[in-house]
Amino acid sequence: MSDLHRTPLYDLHLELGAKMVPFAGYEMPVQYPLGVMNEHLHCRAQAGLFDVSHMGQVILRGANAGAALEGLIPQNVLGLKEGRQRYGFFTNDQGGILDDLMFANRGDHLFLVVNAANKEADLAHLRAHIDGVEEITDRALLALQGPAAEAALKAIAPALPDMVFMDVATVASDFGELWVSRSGYTGEDGFEISVAADQSVAFAKALLAQEAVEAIGLGARDSLRLEAGLCLHGNDIDPTTTPVEAALVWGIQKTRRTGGERAGGFPGADIILDQIANGASRTRVGLRPEGRAPMRAHTMIFASEDATDPIGEVTSGAFGPTLEAPMSMAYVDRDLAATGTTLFGEVRGKRMPVQVVDLPFVPNTFKR
Amino acid sequence: MKFTEEHEWLKVEGDILVVGITEHASTQLGDVVFVELPDVGREVEKGEEIVVIESVKAASDILAPLDGEIVEVNEAIADNPALVNEDPLGAGWFFKMKVADLSVIDGFMDADAYNDFTG
Numbered sequence: 001m002s003d004l005h006r007t008p009l010y011d012l013h014l015e016l017g018a019k020m021v022p023f024a025g026y027e028m029p030v031q032y033p034l035g036v037m038n039e040h041l042h043c044r045a046q047a048g049l050f051d052v053s054h055m056g057q058v059i060l061r062g063a064n065a066g067a068a069l070e071g072l073i074p075q076n077v078l079g080l081k082e083g084r085q086r087y088g089f090f091t092n093d094q095g096g097i098l099d100d101l102m103f104a105n106r107g108d109h110l111f112l113v114v115n116a117a118n119k120e121a122d123l124a125h126l127r128a129h130i131d132g133v134e135e136i137t138d139r140a141l142l143a144l145q146g147p148a149a150e151a152a153l154k155a156i157a158p159a160l161p162d163m164v165f166m167d168v169a170t171v172a173s174d175f176g177e178l179w180v181s182r183s184g185y186t187g188e189d190g191f192e193i194s195v196a197a198d199q200s201v202a203f204a205k206a207l208l209a210q211e212a213v214e215a216i217g218l219g220a221r222d223s224l225r226l227e228a229g230l231c232l233h234g235n236d237i238d239p240t241t242t243p244v245e246a247a248l249v250w251g252i253q254k255t256r257r258t259g260g261e262r263a264g265g266f267p268g269a270d271i272i273l274d275q276i277a278n279g280a281s282r283t284r285v286g287l288r289p290e291g292r293a294p295m296r297a298h299t300m301i302f303a304s305e306d307a308t309d310p311i312g313e314v315t316s317g318a319f320g321p322t323l324e325a326p327m328s329m330a331y332v333d334r335d336l337a338a339t340g341t342t343l344f345g346e347v348r349g350k351r352m353p354v355q356v357v358d359l360p361f362v363p364n365t366f367k368r
Numbered sequence: 369m370k371f372t373e374e375h376e377w378l379k380v381e382g383d384i385l386v387v388g389i390t391e392h393a394s395t396q397l398g399d400v401v402f403v404e405l406p407d408v409g410r411e412v413e414k415g416e417e418i419v420v421i422e423s424v425k426a427a428s429d430i431l432a433p434l435d436g437e438i439v440e441v442n443e444a445i446a447d448n449p450a451l452v453n454e455d456p457l458g459a460g461w462f463f464k465m466k467v468a469d470l471s472v473i474d475g476f477m478d479a480d481a482y483n484d485f486t487g
Contacts, residue, residue, distance in 0.1 A: 036424040037399035219398070219424060292402040292449070294422050319401035319424060326402075348420065 007053035008140045008197040009204055016208075016215050024116035026054040029217040036219035040321040043186060043224060044362075047146035048216035049207050056119035057136035057194060058112040058126065065110050068130040069103070074243065074266045076253035080105045085166045085181050087251050089243060090125060095268030095275070096239035097246065098125065100231065102192075104168040104181060111168070111179065113141065113192070115233050139179075140200035145190030145224075147365065148212035153180075153191055156206040165189075165366040175199040175206070186221070187228025187364040226327060227320045229286060229359030235297060236284065236315040236329050242268070244275035245331065247284045247359075252276070282312065283337045286359040287328040287345070289352055294319045294326040295345045301330055302344045305351045311336055314345065320361055327361045328354070369457075370473050371482035372433050377457060378473050384440075385470065387433060388461040389421075389452065392486045397423040400452040405441040405463060412436060412465070419462055421452070433476075436467035 004027045013020065018029030029051065031039065042048060060069060066077045075088040085104035089097045099118040104111045114122045126133045144153055154160045157173040163182040171178040179194035195203045207213045216224075222232070231237045237246045255261045258273050266272075289295045294317050301312035312332030320327045328345070336343060339358050344351040370378045375393035379386045394400070402422035412418050412432040419430035441463045445451045452460040477485060 031398070035399055037401075223424065292422075293404065293420075294402065294427075296427070319422065321424075 005054070007051055008200045009051045009053060012201050012204055013051065013215075018215070018217060021218070023218060024054055026116060028054060029215070031217040031219045032215050034214060036217070036223065037321050039214065039216045039220035040223050042214045043146045043216050043220060044188060044322050045146070046212040046214070047144060047148035047152050047190070048186070048220070049204060049213050050143040050145065050216050050221055051140070051204075052143050052192070053140040053200070054116035055141055056112075056114040056116065056122060057139060057141060058114060058123065059134040059136060060110040060112065060126070060130060061108070061132040061134065065130060065132065069110065070256075070262065071265060072125065072129055072267065073101075074252045074256045074269070074272060075103075076255045076262075077103065077110070078262070079253070079255060082107050083168055085168050085183060089237070089248070089251065090122065091243070091266055091268045091272065092239055093267050094239070095242040095244075095271035097233065097237045097241055097243060098122070098239055100233050100237060102181070102183065106168060106170070106179070117234055136194070138197050139194045140197050141192060141194050142200070142204060142207075143184050143186075143190065143192045144207060144213070145184045145186040145188045145216075146212075147189065149188070149190040152207055152210050152213050153193070155210060156203070165368055175203040182367065185228070185230055186224035187230070187360060187362060188224075189365050189367045222316075223318050223321060226316050226318055226329065227322055227360065227362040228364055229329070229361060231284075231329075232316060241284075241331070242272055242275055242280060244272060245280045245282055245284065249276055279334060281334060282331045283334050284315075284329060284331055285337050286357045286361060287314070287330050287343070287354040288357045288361075289326045289328065289345060289354045291352070292319070292326060293347060293352065295328045295347060295352070295354065299328070299330075299345045299347060301332055301354070302346065302351060303336055305344055307344075312343070322362050329359070332356070370476035370478060371485075372476055373485065374431050374433070375486075376430065376433055378433055378476060380470055380473065381464070383466065383470065384464045385434070385436070385467055385473065386461055386464050387430075389430065389456055390482070391456050394453050394456040394460070397421060397425065397428065399424045400449040403445050403449050403452065403462075405443075405446055406438050408438055408441060410438045412438060430462060432465070434465070434467045434472065436465040438463050439466050440464040
């Protein structure tokens with residue numbers, strides 16, 4: 001694994017007994033001695049600390065940055081208030097999703113967090129269209145998630161202000177300046193914290209020293225985000241899926257839709273706005289298989305036990321430790337996407353019944 | 369107790385062979401969440417995939433270690449797959465089978481050889 005990148009917390013992961021795996025060009029912890037199942041449950045019960053330093057941290061400066069970013073994503077950037085963050089996605093000319101991201105208005109600049117696997121492509125895409133794109137390479141990124149997250153962060157960063165879901169703040173601390181957002185990707189209340197790389201180990205250790213906080217690996221990160229109904233780029237969304245197919249229309253603000261103040265003007269706008277008006281032929285849904293067997297990615301979905309042609313495919317599937325049952329996300333024909341519809345997934349040559357259900361599988365606990 | 373290269377353990381009880389997976393295998397698999405067991409009475413051939421195990425990480429198969437007939441399966445692990453992690457060499461056993469000649473299990477690894485094998 002010598003050609004892989006390491007995050008500033010690499011040695012700490014080893015010290016904690018992590019099992020390291022290659023992920024998006026990095027050596028990352030997939031699990032710690034606690035194990036995937038218990039890490040997952042611990043995060044929902046108390047607080048979990050995740051190293052997400054492999055993700056890209058990007059700053060856009062300049063008076064025109066907001067308008068320029070609106071040329072690449074179908075979100076309302078100019079209307080985002082200072083101190084607030086929003087979910088977004090880069091689209092291509094076919095209306096597909098190049099990557100999803102978080103962007104925040106931090107006063108004199110926009111702060112973006114993009115996926116590790118797409119970081120280089122995103123940077124090239126941004127630089128081709130926007131001046132003053134700055135990649136942050138001297139800061140680690142950690143996520144602290146779960147009901148005990150606020151108390152744990154406040155204990156070591158007492159200047160933490162009152163924040164609600166999707167607020168961002170700059171917080172002075174013993175570990176230097178923290179760039180904090182009240183967000184995450186587990187469905188739990190919590191924070192993502194950008195901290196100077198040379199302070200990040202001390203910061204992580206101060207969190208882990210608290211009874212409520214355990215280190216959580218990529219394994220549990222995946223089951224947590226899936227229970228929360230959240231998409232993983234490369235699995236559930238990709239350049240061939242549109243935001244309408246992906247059931248992410250909630251993430252396109254009215255200002256950017258037909259009739260809005262700044263309607264269109266992003267790649268693939270014609271296709272996406274047409275699909276918002278008329279629907280798409282397939283849509284992302286949640287599926288609950290009967291029994292305990294997980295239905296994993298690429299399981300084909302059929303309308304009946306004996307139908308010849310598939311009407312859909314699973315994009316993510318796992319056993320949900322909190323749900324205590326298997327769960328999958330899939331794209332299915334829109335006529336068969338109604339909640340309560342019974343479909344069949346083919347596992348090891350057998351057609352197993354599944355129910356279309358509403359997402360998320362486990363209700364979120366965001367602090368609104 | 370004997371061990372296979374597929375990380376199964378084999379134990380003779382009277383004229384019956386009891387089969388499970390090793391501690392090493394259960395650790396590698398991670399938390400087991402689903403086990404599909406063969407039907408009792410099924411005639412199996414050595415190397416045939418007869419059990420499906422799903423862990424939080426992935427699906428994997430258990431192969432029949434020898435030709436024989438499945439005479440009993442451990443329904444307790446179908447109801448509570450965590451038993452496979454908690455007690456792989458005991459309560460987490462998978463199935464019992466009748467084989468033509470029990471002496472052939474002498475050809476499998478003993479505990480020391482298996483420990484060397486997993487290094």
